[in-house]
Amino acid sequence: MNPLWYSLGxxxxxxxxxxxxxxxxxxxxQKVPADKEVMERHASAFVNxxxxxxxxxxxxxxxxxxxxxxITPNQLTLIGLVVSSLAGLFYAYGRLGLAGxxxxxxxxFDMFDGRVARITNQVSRTGAYxxxxxDRYSEGIAYCGLLYFFRDHWMFWLVLTAFLGAFMVSYSKAxxxxxxxxxxxxxxxxxxxxxxxxxxxxxxxxxxxxxxxYGPLPNDELLLIASLFLIALGTNWSAIARIREVMTxxxxxxxxx
Numbered sequence: 001m002n003p004l005w006y007s008l009g010x011x012x013x014x015x016x017x018x019x020x021x022x023x024x025x026x027x028x029x030q031k032v033p034a035d036k037e038v039m040e041r042h043a044s045a046f047v048n049x050x051x052x053x054x055x056x057x058x059x060x061x062x063x064x065x066x067x068x069x070x071i072t073p074n075q076l077t078l079i080g081l082v083v084s085s086l087a088g089l090f091y092a093y094g095r096l097g098l099a100g101x102x103x104x105x106x107x108x109f110d111m112f113d114g115r116v117a118r119i120t121n122q123v124s125r126t127g128a129y130x131x132x133x134x135d136r137y138s139e140g141i142a143y144c145g146l147l148y149f150f151r152d153h154w155m156f157w158l159v160l161t162a163f164l165g166a167f168m169v170s171y172s173k174a175x176x177x178x179x180x181x182x183x184x185x186x187x188x189x190x191x192x193x194x195x196x197x198x199x200x201x202x203x204x205x206x207x208x209x210x211x212x213x214y215g216p217l218p219n220d221e222l223l224l225i226a227s228l229f230l231i232a233l234g235t236n237w238s239a240i241a242r243i244r245e246v247m248t249x250x251x252x253x254x255x256x257x
Contacts, residue, residue: 084138140163
């Protein structure tokens with residue numbers, strides 16, 4: 001099958017469903033109770049609270065199914081890891097469209113595990129720790145697939161920079177919080193990275209068809225390059241901002257002692 005249809009086929013079906021559900025949600029959004037997690041978590045211009053609210057509303061039937069089926073949050077975390085591993089495998093073999101869908105699906109399971117834990121009163125420190133560690137594995141495996149795919153291409157270094165930035169965003173915050181500080185600066189958190197990388201990968205085969213005929217660089221995945229450049233720049237900028245915030249706070253603590 002032409003790789004174009006790995007992206008285009010599901011995309012046509014999903015776009016019809018998404019358009020219909022967006023219109024439905026837009027008409028009832030004012031009546032839908034605000035989700036506490038959506039209101040409390042970080043939002044960006046692209047992944048804003050309206051979009052998050054829509055996504056939570058859309059997947060809520062699946063969420064209720066998991067609750068009724070008594071699937072544990074840790075099991076959902078492991079399913080997300082498996083799906084993200086498939087993303088890495090598809091990236092390694094250049095199946096960008098399929099990989100993009102797996103990135104989005106794996107990120108959705110990352111939402112499921114925490115939400116199901118709260119609904120079923122299974123929130124625990126061990127569960128939160130397990131989820132955080134598996135999230136790093138999930139994201140890392142996807143980037144490893146991209147690194148393998150671009151192993152003989154200059155894009156290898158761009159992927160590596162984005163990979164490093166993604167981990168430093170998380171580590172700089174975790175390390176600051178371990179020192180008793182609340183780290184609030186920076187953006188380009190995991191939901192943004194999932195959306196940018198997943199959407200760019202899904203559309204990349206479609207985008208490349210037009211560039212192959214009309215573009216100056218028919219052999220380069222320009223849409224994927226753009227998303228990875230955005231992720232690399234945004235993550236490393238955010239990591240630096242968090243490092244500065246933590247170091248400033250620590251210096252102030254040292255001066256007041």
